[in-house]
Amino acid sequence: MRKLRICVVVMLLSMKASAKFETMYVGQYDQNQPNTLVLESRFSEAQILNPEVSEQLKGKQIHHIDLVYTTYRLADHFNQNGLNSERIWNLKKVLPQIEADKPTWLWVAQTDASTIHQAQNAFHGFVIYYSDGHTYEAMSEFFEGFQTKPNRYTASNEKGGTFTHASGTTIHLEPNSVVDAHGKPVQGDFEISYTEFRNAADIVYSGIPMTYNTGGTSYNFSSAGMYEIRAEQNGKELHLDKPISIDFNTTGQEEGVGFYQMDDETGEWKQLKEEVFEGNNEQPSMEELVERQPQEVEQEDELEGEDFWLYWTYTDHRKFEFPKWMWDMLKRQLKVEKVWDDRFLAYDDETHIIHIKLEDTTTFSHTINRTFANFDPRVRDWPIAGNANGTLLAENADRGHTYPDLVKGLNSEKFGVYNCDQIYRIGKPKTIKPKYVDASTGEAIRDQFVTCVIDLNYNGSFSFDPRNVKCNMEGKNVILLFTKDKKTYMLNADEFAALNLNKTHTPTMRMKNMTDQLKSSKDLSRLLNI
Numbered sequence: 001m002r003k004l005r006i007c008v009v010v011m012l013l014s015m016k017a018s019a020k021f022e023t024m025y026v027g028q029y030d031q032n033q034p035n036t037l038v039l040e041s042r043f044s045e046a047q048i049l050n051p052e053v054s055e056q057l058k059g060k061q062i063h064h065i066d067l068v069y070t071t072y073r074l075a076d077h078f079n080q081n082g083l084n085s086e087r088i089w090n091l092k093k094v095l096p097q098i099e100a101d102k103p104t105w106l107w108v109a110q111t112d113a114s115t116i117h118q119a120q121n122a123f124h125g126f127v128i129y130y131s132d133g134h135t136y137e138a139m140s141e142f143f144e145g146f147q148t149k150p151n152r153y154t155a156s157n158e159k160g161g162t163f164t165h166a167s168g169t170t171i172h173l174e175p176n177s178v179v180d181a182h183g184k185p186v187q188g189d190f191e192i193s194y195t196e197f198r199n200a201a202d203i204v205y206s207g208i209p210m211t212y213n214t215g216g217t218s219y220n221f222s223s224a225g226m227y228e229i230r231a232e233q234n235g236k237e238l239h240l241d242k243p244i245s246i247d248f249n250t251t252g253q254e255e256g257v258g259f260y261q262m263d264d265e266t267g268e269w270k271q272l273k274e275e276v277f278e279g280n281n282e283q284p285s286m287e288e289l290v291e292r293q294p295q296e297v298e299q300e301d302e303l304e305g306e307d308f309w310l311y312w313t314y315t316d317h318r319k320f321e322f323p324k325w326m327w328d329m330l331k332r333q334l335k336v337e338k339v340w341d342d343r344f345l346a347y348d349d350e351t352h353i354i355h356i357k358l359e360d361t362t363t364f365s366h367t368i369n370r371t372f373a374n375f376d377p378r379v380r381d382w383p384i385a386g387n388a389n390g391t392l393l394a395e396n397a398d399r400g401h402t403y404p405d406l407v408k409g410l411n412s413e414k415f416g417v418y419n420c421d422q423i424y425r426i427g428k429p430k431t432i433k434p435k436y437v438d439a440s441t442g443e444a445i446r447d448q449f450v451t452c453v454i455d456l457n458y459n460g461s462f463s464f465d466p467r468n469v470k471c472n473m474e475g476k477n478v479i480l481l482f483t484k485d486k487k488t489y490m491l492n493a494d495e496f497a498a499l500n501l502n503k504t505h506t507p508t509m510r511m512k513n514m515t516d517q518l519k520s521s522k523d524l525s526r527l528l529n530i
Helices: 001-019 051-057 082-093 114-120 136-142 200-206 324-336 338-342 357-373 493-497 521-528
Strands: 023-024 038-042 063-068 104-110 127-129 153-154 160-162 170-175 189-197 211-214 217-233 245-249 258-262 269-273 310-313 317-321 344-348 354-355 405-411 416-424 427-432 435-436 448-455 462-464 469-472 477-483 488-491 508-513
Touching: 023 357, 038 051, 063 082, 082 127, 104 217, 104 427, 153 160, 170 189, 189 200, 200 217, 200 448, 200 521, 211 269, 217 508, 317 357, 324 357, 354 357, 357 469, 405 416, 448 469, 469 477, 477 493, 477 508
Parallel strands: 023 104, 063 104, 435 508
Antiparallel strands: 038 127, 063 127, 153 189, 160 170, 170 245, 189 217, 211 217, 217 416, 245 405, 258 269, 258 416, 310 317, 317 354, 344 354, 427 469, 448 462, 448 477, 477 488, 488 508
16 A cells, blocks of 8 residues: 555656656757756666765755756656656755755756667766856846936934835835834934836846746746835944835736735745735826916927937927937837827827827826836936926925826835736746857857846846746747856847747857947837837
């Protein structure tokens, strides 16, 4: 009876493993690769022969594991999946950190062996790819020079306060909410730093992990907006004693958007709320909030520049003119905000000019603000056009605007990283082992640090060890490779689609050196038109 139970367990493990891991076929596997650890087994055996070497992985992060075996069988009824499952079971006993590191996996089947002697001499076991860590902290530090600087607000712990970001997000701090490292209430003023990540370009350079693990299953995030909030006094990190409440302006209302908090140490996400838009209160109308005071004279405002926009105010309307890069992004936003379909007096796609009734200019100005506030600091400081009383409530604040995608009262119990996201599973996943080549020189790209995958069908970015990259075969994928000296290489979505990954796990990616063009999330957003 005991043997029967063991047999059932092995069968279940086999079924689970064969469904979970994809297989790459090679003639003979080369296990001699840098930053890898090799754990060996014998042909047709599950035992790990050298478990003691796993001690070398302490303090390292496991990114990927290849399970290598031969396709040669001594008998037709031999259960290779069952043997592989036993090997994985033994590996997890030797390396329990696998559960926390959540590496990608690939079964590598060697096909050259045609005799038992050849099979016995072939390599069997695990090749484990590791590094000193692509943790959130390490990734954020690596991308620091690319990141948009956080907004900073001076706060009083005794008084608390309300601080409004240009996006429409509002931070509510209760009095006596903040403590020092010893749990003592902070005396006097301190500084709050607040950053939003609203598109895939922001997310690339944030270093924030975009996978969510629950119930033994890994999901990807498609973001409706993320934020990071911290506080310090005299250079020392502060902590929350009471939750801070955030009225967060998301990038759009979708079903299934939950609220999550990231663990700074592990990068793991905890779900705080399953659905953020349930019971979301309707906002009051603009008429209830804004007293319109149209200009009586023609006026050209001082906002000109080759990469900025202009507007002119007349007695009965306002004219806006945009540069090309802003025009394309604005058109997408206007399509999302369907209220604009019937509000234009004139609209010219060639000259990038829009004429707006004076009564609509305040709302339209906020549309501009939401679209571009994270791309140019001048937008964040711009008083809202059409509202003569548009004084700042706080740094980057504005008066009299309604935000239909605002989610009120998101409680943040700790300073850290939070997001509003949908979760999804990749429709057709594949792990690839790319060869990266500089398209202009034909030479291999060396000193690879991290590969980021942006699927333009979703709002997110996913980071991988460059040697093993998981992508969606049905996705519209852009690949970014960053080297240790912070050079940036890119493969666009059309070039990725041309790789024909149905036939290979080891594509050659001829990547364009974009180091001079991509120096910030603003640059990447423009390039990808997101």
